[in-house]
Structures are given as structure tokens and as C-alpha cells.
Amino acid sequence: MLWEQKVKNHFPDSHAEIHLGTILNNLRTIHKRAGTEKVFAVVKCDAYRHGAVRVSRHIEDAADWFGVASVDEGIQLRMGGLKKPILVFNVPGYDTAAAYHTHNLTATVSHKTHFDTLMDGTRYQLNFDTGMGRFGFMPEDAADVRQLAVMNQRLSCSGIYSHYATADDPGSDFVRKQYERFSNITELFKEIPLRHMSNTGAVANYDIGHFNMVRTGVGMLGYNSGEKRYDWLKPALTWKTRIVQIRKIKKETPVSYSSTWKAPQEGYLATIPVGYGDGIPRSLSNKLKVWIDGELYPQVGNVTMDNIMVFLGEKQLPAETEVTLLGGEGWNAHDWAEKAGTNVHEILTNITGRVEKIYGES
Template sequence: MIQKSNSTVSVNLSTIGSNIETLSTHVQDNVRIMGVVKADAYGHGATEVAEYIQPQVDAFAVNDIEEGIELREHGISKPILVFAVPEKRFVTEYRVHNLTATVSAIEHFDWLPAGTSYHLNFDTGMGRLGFLPEQVETVAELVDNNADLFCTGVYSHLATADTAGSERVIRQYKLVKKIRSYLNQELTIHIANTGGTVFYDFDQFSMVRLGIGMYGYAPGDSVIEGIQPALTWKSRLVQVKKIQATDAISYGAEWQAPQDGYIGVIPVGYEDGIKRNLSGNLTVLIGGKRYDVVGNITMNFCMVYLRSDQYSVGEKVELLFQGNTAKEWAQKVGTIPYEILTSINPKIPRTYIS
């Protein structure tokens, strides 16, 4: 894959490691940690992140089997759980690459070849994938009747653990506790995500899944003390030119210069992951000063009003940085940091600090 040269994403691996240490203070004794590195580790680079944090976690989670294979090909030896529904054409790859499948429907027992390890997924309130709790006796019987497959765990997804005090979270926890009573007590049980781990004090069972918290963000609008964003994003000015008062900028000519000054052009746009609906609501850092991005963000460029300041072509532009993180971007457009981070084009080169 040819990398883009218009900007650079920097990932501080030691920050991710430090975030795990902070989050670990909320993990109960004898409870293991699963590091969630799906979606290319939320845009941070799955193989690099997994290689660095492997000593700190007990297992990994990915979304699809291709992600799991990539980790194995880069020397990741810890258990890897694949969340997605098994695809018939790829089911033999679970055994070939020692990956753990997810069984979330009755037909999956027929799809997986003998010798495959799997975790059961129960839908206790997410309304997405998984067996319903009332199916647990049937599922337990299917587990016994498919002895050529190896059930090693049970999990569920919390729907409302972004903040403390959710009654739905408590109901989901109680359902998992009931489900566990029908199954082998030695199975790995996991339900708590970052929010469930930090904001709730219920039994964490065998394992917790740390995702967004590892990368320095709390879920929702909550705050987790002691964690820091690990990713920054920088570009540069590719053109600087004079503009006069009332000159219009970008598609639609919706923004006009309030006075004479300078416009800087940054070679990143919505193809790169800067959401178009950030137009008129985004600042960047140049020379230690904040400037407004003006006019509509385009596919490959965005423009910044430099006021009366003149910079040279090639001047560094900071896009995501402390004080202007994915959380700030997300709040401006009504989304979540997960979407901002995973929208950054994977062709943009990542550099790593450890």
C-alpha cells in the first residue's frame, strides 16, 4: 500500500502502556485483561500496538478474521478472539491461525470445523449479535453435543456503560451471572468494557476488555483520570496567499474574509478523515497559535485563515493535539472519538514513539 505524504500520524506507544497501567488499577484481583485492537487498533496501528502491549495483556480482541491473521503473522502469540460472525469460506482459518471464533447463533455450531475454539456471545441488552438469555439451556446442550468444538469462554456487550449508575448495565450483569450458572464454571467470562471496568464495581468475572481507554479516551462524556490520548496528527502548509476583505473561500463561497490577510492551504480533507461537517468549526495549531479552518472542507484540502500572519510553505500544522483531541472534534459534530480516530485514512503514515 502506497502511503500518503500529505500528513503524518504519530502514536506514542508508551502512553498506551501507561493508560493500561492506569486502567489496571480498576481491574479486580485475578481478573485478566483483553486488549481490543479491532479497526486497526482504533486507527493507531494494530500490529504495532499489539506488539508493544503484549506483555501487559492476557488476550486480544479483533473484529474479523483478517485482523486476527495479521496479528499472528506479526508474531502475536496471545489468544485472539474474533468478534464477527464466522464466514463459511474462512472457517478453517480459525484452526490454522489459532484464533478463537465467536458463536452467536445456533447455525454457527454447524459451520465451524472440528477442533475450533470459540466463545459464546449472549445478547443481554445490546440488541445486536448473540443468543438470547432464554436460550441458555438450549445453548448449553449444543455445547455438550458438539464436543469436537472447544468452548473456552462466554461474553456479552454492555450497552450503556459510558457512565456510572445505569440500571441496564446492572440488569445485563445479572443476566450474565445467571447464564454462567448453566455452563462450565471454568469458562472465561467477560462483559466489562472500559466503562464497565472503571465506572462499576460489580464482579468482573474472569476478564475485562479494554478498548477506547487504552488509547486515552473515556467512553461517552465521562472522564477517566490519568489517561491521555496517544495519537497526534500533523500536516503542513502547501500554499500561502494573500486575500482581501470579502474574498470568498472554498465550495459554496460561504465564508468571506473579514479583512485583508493570508490564507494557508493544508493538503488534507475528508478523504483523509477530517469530517466535512467540521467546516467552520475546527481550529489548528501553527507556530504555537490557533487558527480557524474556514470555508467548506474539501475532499483533499482545507483552508486556514492566518489573519495578518504570514508563514512559509512547508510550515508544520498540528491537527490533532493535546487540547484539540478526537474528543473535541467529536463534540463539535455530535459523534464519538471512536469515529474520529477510525476515520483517519490508513494510508497516512504512522510513526511510533516508545
């Protein structure tokens, strides 16, 4: 496989191999399972640290829309050459109103004041809060919102959307309630072409309708958004580094800050040049396992900012031996999230700019 390197660091201590073809396949799989007319790729937070511009370019022909959190993220995609429509999820303000128009970004209107905020000719989509409790008009205000939209013909409405709060895992009755609320709302907006609510979790975990466009972010990167795992989603990122030092330690030797771990026997300790400054949660201290030379080995002691230590037992390996931290044959983001008490989104977005990105087309 040929790998393309992005923004080369002079001396990176670790790198993430990102398989663009895997992302494209995941996107197509989710689109097919949803059975919707269109598919919406969520690439906020630098595509969950996979590289928003590079990922978006690769999947642009297969995606109908892109979604970002902020105007700055939308501008980044435009500057990177993206031509497809881009929806900004966050609230528009007077300071960003011109940017929507200049960079051909679609705004989210989730409060009546937003109609006055946006410039003439701006495209927008309506957001309704059917149970997420974050942004959006309330369902009981749908008729009034429709009237506001009719009164503001100087703006162009292309869609209406909502967001599931509990679709990450199967078995939630609230998903059905939200679905029914949104279905009722859309009856008042039949002339609006796009209606979307389902994310990866809704497609993976629920047999419900998905309106005419499905959104996916973490799903196209290879993960269900909740705890349940599906083998039809393939993780696209593998994070690798190397051993920088090996030394022999005696039984009962303490390791790292606060001496939370002591060697159970005499053996070899490997030092790895990554830590929470690179994206390994400190909450994984004494819980993480990494893949080295065909085996999983325990990370020991508290995770430090720049290093972790791994106990190899009686196995002595040379410095520069490759270490797989995340993905590949080692633990994936589900494993990390389970041990860290968080979700895969946080695991992926925690990966910092110190980690080099290398792209493969397949």
C-alpha cells in the same frame, strides 16, 4: 524520542505520531482499575487506525487476549508474529471455518448453527445478548445453549461474554440490568474459565463487578468511549501536517466550496494539505480549530477532499510551518467528536492510509 516509521510513503502530506508507551500505560491503568485477573486488548479496525500489528506487539506481554472483528484481522496478527489468543467477534461461516483452525483463532458462537459450522478442535467463546441487540444468544435460552455446548465436545469452549449497550457515560440504569442478566447466565456456565463483559466505559463510569477479564479498545488509546473525559487516560496519537501555502485575502473573500465562509477582515489564509480523504470529517467544516505556532486557529470554509483552509488573521507565517490537527496541544478526538456530532471511535477510524504512521516507544 526515536521514531520508527511504518510502510513509508514517498511523499506523505501528514503523519500520525503514535506513542506506544502511552498505549501500554493506558492498558495497565484500565486493568488495574478493573481489578480483574486478565485484560483483553481490542485491536479491530487496525487498532482504530493506530496500527494493529505494531500496537499488539508492543503490548503483548501485558495483554492476555486480543480481539478483532474479522478472520482477516486475526490472520494479520498471526502473520505479524502474535502468539497470544485472538477472539474474532464476527459470525463464523463455512468459508472461514478452516481459517480458525489453521491460524489458531477463537471463534464467537452466537447462534445454534455455529456449532455445526466450525471444524473439530476449534476453540470458541459463547456470546449472549443481554441488551446490545447485535449478536448473541438470548438470556432465556441459556439452558438450551449449555446443552448444545455439552453435546459439541468436539469443539473447545474457553469463555462466555456479552457487551454493554449504554456504559459509555455514567447514569444508565440499563447497565445494572445487563450486569444482572449476564451474572445469572454465568451461573449456568461455571466450568467455563473466562467471563467478560466490561469495556472501557464500564470501568470508567460504573462501580460494578467486571467478572474475570476486562476488554479495552479505545480506552488503551487514551479515550473514554463516551462524552465524559478522564485525565488518567492519555491520548496516544498526534496527527501533524504543515502549511503548504500562505496568501493574503481581502475582507469578504469567500473560501471553499459553496462559499460558506467569508473573511471578516483582511488577513492571511493558510492552505493545509489534508481533507476528508485523509480523515477530517466534512461535518467539521467551519468548526475545527488547529494548533499552529502556539495558538489555535479556525479552519474556514467547507472541508475538501484534499485540503482545508485556516484563517490566521493578521499573522503571517511561512510555508512549511508545522500544524497539529489532532492531539498534542491541539484538539483531541473528544473535541472533534463533540463538534462533529459523533464519537471518538469514528474520529479515529476515519483516519485513512494516506496518513503516515510513525511510532515512538515512550
